[in-house]
Amino acid sequence: MTDRGSTRETAARLRRRIARTGGRLEATAEELAGRAGARTADLRDRAGAMTWQLRSTAAEAGHALQDRAAHTGRTAHHRALRAGRGVEHRVPAPVRVPVRFAMRHPRPVVIVGATGAAFVAAVVFGRRWAKH
Template structure:
């Protein structure tokens, strides 16, 4: 060997020479080593501080949960607006079609519908009576035909 010590660089890189060529270079090497040592000590202290790491992780998770909550509320609000808009469009289309059908009805039917709107109870009673009559008619038919 040539008398100079060799040291491996962190990360498995090629060895570098450790020996200093003079006092200034030695001072620079010492300062660099102190800096590296300080970084290493700081990194180790961070790994040893389990409570601090847990607090930092909890804070990070709280931030993410808060952001997710805001995003979900925004998405839900947008979905609500979309549903509301579509419901209004369907309602408008239904009203337009109902209006068109109503105006195309023959006068006697239109008059009966308007009378039903003005006096809904008699129409309801008549509807129930018609329903009962239909049930009775079906039952009579079934008995006569043996079904």
Template structure:
């Protein structure tokens, strides 16, 4: 906040200083009201996290679906011992398995956060 170095040099200068002080005070009050609204800030943060989790979930679901198709294709062409072949394929290419696990984890965290935010403890 700027402080005048001297008194107002007339009624117009005094009105300008009063208007500037009112504006600064209004901004300060808005900032304080925003900081005092803990519930509103928490709801906004929860909505932001929900949006981010939704985007990550879509991406992980896509990756998991692709990984599932790869595993199904390999299992279909495995011949004898298809289960062993699928497990071996998962061990050789752990990335898709990790992506599927991460997707499940994100979904679980999202459900837990949603339940917490909506009071379903």
């Protein structure tokens, strides 16, 4: 049979080993938590940098697009003015007043032109449908 003294000694030794192992586990857990915290901070910094980079790239692309659109608008406006000036001097005197108006106020002319084109298209399609 086992001696009670040796059992107590073995139990005490097991308790000491469990206490040491628990201490090592605690230290390991703290170390891993520290590493995870550092990794989290690193990932947050990288995400912030990437967000900033994406925003600046998008802003640059937007500015480039605005510049290109402005340039295209100016070019079309200047071409229209040149064409209008060329027409203005070639047409008879009674037509010059509407041409000047069209050069000074292009939006109403575009609206009237679109309305006229829609009216002509409606008449043409109406006649085709009436024949069938």
